[in-house]
Amino acid sequence: MLCLPLLLLASLSCCSSSEVNPAICRYPLGMHEGTIRDEDITASSQWYDSTGPQYARLLREEGDGAWCPAGLLQPEDVQFLQIDLHKLFFITLVGTQGRHARATGKEFARAYRIDYSRNGERWLSWKDRQNKQVIQGNTDTYDVVLKDLRPPVIARYIRVIPVTEQPMTVCMRVELYGCVWSDGLESYSMPEGEMIAAPGHPIVYLNDSTYDGYQERRLLHGGLGQLTDGVLGLDDFTKSHQYRVWPGYDYVGWKNDSFSSGAVEMEFQFDRQRNFTSMKVHCNNMFSKGVKIFERVECFFKPRLIAEWEPDPVGVDTVLDDKNPSARFVTVPLSQRVGKAILCHFYFADTWMMISEISFQSDMDASDPIMVTLASRTTSEILPSEELNATEGTWWTTSPPAATSPWVAPKAEDSNTSSLVSCLVAIILLLLFVIVAILWRQHVQMRLETAPRRILEEDATVRLSFYSSRIVNGQTQIHQTNPTYERVFPLDLEYHQPITLLQKLPELSQSAEDSACSGDYAEPDITKCTPHQGFQNNVPHYAETDIVSLQGVTGNNTYAVPAITVDSLTKKDITVAEFPRQQLRLKEKLGEGQFGEVHLCEADGLLEFLGRASSEASSQAVLVAVKMLRANVTKTARNDFLKEIKIMSRLKDPNIIRLLGVCVRDDPLCMITEYMENGDLHQFLLQRQSRSTFTLSNNIPCVSCLHLLLMATQIASGMKYLASLNFVHRDLATRNCLVGNNYTIKIADFGMSRNLYSGDYYRIQGRAVLPIRWMAWESILLGKFTTASDVWAFGVTLWEMFTLCKEQPYSWLSDEQVIENTGEFFRDQGRQVYLTQPPLCPNPLFSLMMKCWSRDIKDRPAFEAIHLFLVEQMDGSI
Template sequence: MFFIYFLIGRSQCRYALGMEDGTIPDSDITASSAWSDSTEAKHGRYVTGEGDGAWCPAGAVFPSASEYLQVDLRSLHFLALVGTQGRHADGHGREFARSYRLRYSRDGRTWITWKDRWGQEVVSGNENTYDVVLKDLGPPIVARYVRFYPLADRVMSVCLRVELYGCLWNDGLLVYTAPVGHVMHLSGSPVYLNDSTYDGSVESGVQFGGLGQLFDGVLGGNDFTETKELRVWPGYDYLGWSREALGQGSVDIEFHFEKTRSFHTMQVHSNNRHTQGVRVFSKVDCQFKPGLLLPWSSPPLSLAVPLEDLKDPSSRPISLPLGGRPAQILRCQFAFADRWMLISEISFYSGTFRVILQCSQCFPQLYTVANTHMHFITFMFFSGADFDAVTPGAGLPVAKDDSSNTAILIGCLVGIILLLLTVIAVILWRQYWKKILGKVMEEARLSQLFHPSLHSSIPPFATSSLLPLPPGCGMDLEKGLPPTQEEPPPYPDAPPYPALSPPFPASVPHYAEADIVSLQGVSGNNTYAVPALTSTSPTAADCTPLPELPRHCLVFKEKLGEGQFGEVHLCEIESPQELPNLEFPFNVRKGRPLLVAVKILRPDASKNARNDFLKEGKILSRLKDPNIIRLLGVCVSSDPLCMVTEYMESGDLNQYLSHRVLLDKTGPTHNTPTISYPALIAMASQIASGMKFLSSLNFVHRDLATRNCLRPIKIADFGMSRNLYAGDYYRIQGRAVLPIRWMAWECILMGKFTTASDVWAFGVTLWEMLSVCQEQPYSNLTDEQVIDNAGEFFRDHGRQVYLSRPDVCPQGLYDLMLSCWNRDCKLRPSFAHIHSFLTEDAMNMV
């Protein structure tokens, strides 16, 4: 059914179509030209592993802008968004397209330049070679062929890797023909009721050969002068005609479909602002042509719309029964009932049994009764529109077919009512569990507000000082949850460091000025630390409810690790697209399973651990960045509590680098996999980008290391739970495990974690990478000596030990590392500065 498929396209039709995984064959990827064999069209795919992986045109794209990469999808597809990357070339490539144009074709002959809703053709592209930049297509594209035209503002080299996201346009509409819209003048102000996104041609006041706003999935509101899109003109959501300007009593619209179909119902969303001369059409006369070369069927179908209940000025959907007549071309005449007629959307119920089955597999609860008028329910479920705006209520007009059977109509109405009740029950059920979860979150927050004596969950080694501290480093800003009774007292045998001085006054600036909530986490450590949320904080207001996933959808694969409070499992979701509230990654192919990491809290965990678990989930749900692991959903309605996150099949960065050697200028001399200095810097830049995002929200990671960076680069927190990395953590009297070799001196001595301490850990992580993870940081020191070294940083007598410069590391980059390890935390660079340095300067040092 066209209507169901179209609305799915607006919300769920965002599957990767196969550039990355090879579903689209090389033969269907062509280009105007290429540099060489290694940069020809077939390399224009997303690349998440090794390899050159880019299409690069042979000719200059400035000023002609005539070079293109073309993808043939073999059939019509609905395209909701596109993504681009630059050329990686194992870190050597620096080519990417800062902008591009899109052209598409449904038949391979007529090419259309895509424009956004404001008429702009140029699409913003990439700023580096590795980040994926996704562009939502508004309006969406219906096409078989798509071309990417890279642009430049000067003579420069550009390269592209692309992916397309959408789904099949199954037996859909090809084009519609209609009169152009008119301009209404209200109080001297123009209201433009034209079809601004129509992609066909216009001649003699008629638009033909394209698709536009009548099928873009955007419903107009009650007041047609108000729009749902920002920065557009009044009347944008409607296509409207004046009877006087048109010079006839009806609006004729013709629809051309790809194949012959059996039409059961047409639904027209119409405005009825009768106080301004706008009314729903009074009747519709439709003709049907079963094939392009066949004559029009007779007799035409005449459908009357009763007007006695149209005093309500609300816009509404008008359902028109078409009697199951077959047609490939459908022509309808909509009769004026007043001076103006405004239509926002037209949709058809004409699907085959196969189409209905596909949708019923996704949402079986919506198909438990007769599906004669299934388009009403599907519309409400996918559009996200206000319930009253789309639900046919009492008094709304339903067109009458003189030849129709009264019993059938009654049955249809009963079916609609039952379906409405089903949807209402589902919505109420979901709202109930959202309230329960919200209540749990609120209780967790209140427990912080009413415990003024809370102290850090990682107590300091010492509590006072005889020596002055650097500004901003003297105050422990963390306030965690109170320890449970079963926990031993804080570090009973603290090393004999000099006592620390009292904290600085509150006026002294700090990296993180707000108190932060420390979380125990499933792994037994603090995963992320975040400024305490208040009801008035902007970050709290931006929080969205956690997506609840059905537990039965998780299929256990293997155990990744365990910690003090729970376990981390590798699981599989067999059909992720069937879960409407799952934020599944865009690179998942339809029909393919999705691998996920599942953090599971032990059922016997303490109340504090449970509260921490919910807080951690709330924190992770806010972290949406290309280089941060994403929370996909939670299972918190029953025990055990679960968090479901992305899982990168390529593993972590530590394991990846430790099996490689550095590629020197003489090239590879053995069979061991190699990696180049530019590739290392590119990955470090991505880590810095992710940390820049975290620091912009005042989030503190507390365990940044190569073991917690997955490939492609996404910062995670699984390292502590894996036995593989047990040697990277120092256990304090059976209480806590700390990654002391990555921790700043103030973390070790005072338990103080800030963005500045994350910068210290980044310096150690960068040292790991340039040493290709061949040894631990401070491998020549014992754990106790590492703690002693933190004391030397505190005393600042010049006896502290720094990590040595790796062989491949240029002095300029080593100076950056040393600045990350500055004793004065206020003199350490910001992640914004580090990211800028790595993207602009470090790549050219070797």
């Protein structure tokens, strides 16, 4: 019987499928077993060598028993444990444990977040289906807590980031669970999903709500989402699995009349060149509501990303079904075509087309590691999935049924007799293997039926017992000099659960925080108070930044960037090309700061330099903004300028100003960025009136509410991109938004350096120049800058736009009174003053502004939600 798995593996090679079943894809990935090597586990910091990242292995107690970041973990700290899996994995589960250290440990993580990356450069923050980032962790140092990632993560790199409400020491041991992502799909791009709004019926949202790429003009680029989460949509698309989400959640859908070509175009990019055999698409077919599977699909192939699409596609016509409304997989043969990217056109058969899952099958050059892994394990090693009994509201633990094997083959569509015979043999061998697995599992269950286990609503807690048999020779107690991590070898090493911790850090009460942070609101010391931010299950977590100073030319900070992000970005060489300095012609000085100046210039030959020029436009001059660093600045300012260049070079979003080139071979150092034809948004709106019959008949420059809404939507889109990178802008306002043709908007950062806007900034005790009229109360009083404080500034920016910038925010208050008003927000006794609703502003948008100015961070909407709301307002206004 030992050779049975190998025979099974060989016989299945003809008909293996890369579909992922999240209920089965729950194998430990190697932290405990050691297949993940020490050098692949890194961390942002560590207390000592004996608490380094290599000791963060679940159920192991080498060193001092766990990974522990250095010092007391503060609520605003971002400390992480990073694991490199060396290839893409489909990760469904995370297990965590505290530092027990042979019954002497006292540290564990009460909560944590997950960041992930597929390439090591672009990092994303995991969120559940309710948009929450914080995962509840351990309650003691003894138990292992398992948490399902719903939705799952497809990544090579994983960062586990402990989160705390108050300063405390934290230690962690970790295991990841999942399986190899054998599809090899790295990203798909497609049009944004639409919604169905019928009178008298709930709105059905068919957007890809878990997509982790970026959006540009209703097109999704560079990410993965619901089409690769392993969850199949139900027959009735208006219902979803038990996620407590909106109707239509499981599907991404499009309407026929939204596409002039009658087809939806989707592009798929893979980790390497592959020989594709088929594509499986799970579609809805509820024809009674105008939904059918696609009528035809045509797929083009590209052997390399820089190559052109091959001209001859693979085309397949489907057999439409008007009798069975069940959702189903449609298998598309891909004729052994080779490519690293695939472009498919899915043609409509009815009013709507809805897809919930897409997977690809391809011939592998070598044996697939996941098949080897599965063949060498018994079914009992798969962690159980958790399913919610919707009727009784209870969680049940279920082992995967024997018939639900990760080796179930797709239906053979090839008439080749030998392939059919091989698959039949594989099925017979599979049945034999399943029988053996069932017998083995029954044997294991008999041994474990008395093991304590309790299943909670989102986790399984497993008690450990294998340490009870460990014996240590000698009776001497050995203590480290550091009292926090104490290595003790007691006489009795029986592994008992700790009853209570002997020492516990005191809880930080709200009254203590109030007294620590109260004082003179007119001149607050923003360096002394640390914000107290809690986390709850129903609260979205805004990632706070370990701020790195990027002084640039203004002498003040604009983007606040997490230190971990700076490290990952600045370790790479500058990829922006050197632009010939002699081809820059100065037109106007836009502003200046402590370390340099910002100039408006004409750049000759820039389009040709960027590879965008046609023969007619190659010599055309382009307006650019040039930041110049003075030659006599300090070494620190010079290094910060170079850091800013590196970070700016990686900001690539249609609504963020792009870095076009640099001049760094000699002094003065320069960075060349985009500049828009119509200048900044503040001046643009200041020179215009509200659109009316009078302004139109007299040719007075004007804007409509729809134009304002269009520009606000673009600002929200750009801020959503920055928030996805954990960047905090800290100076969002109309003066920092540039306007191009057709009301296009790009967010910039040089408003602070312009004398024109010196009245918008307030100097506190000669140390900091702050845009207090745009700042959240916690930013002014506590020095706390987060994505949530950017949301507050967005609300003020929106208010500016609907006043057409004719009035400064809180114009009736002095600067000192503005700061005193933030004190009223802090005290929250109902005496705070808000900006009033502008006459041009519709009620829904003013309601959005008020939500942005919520006193509590947790009550402010995220930029993703703001952008979605504004898009819906746009659709309703057209």
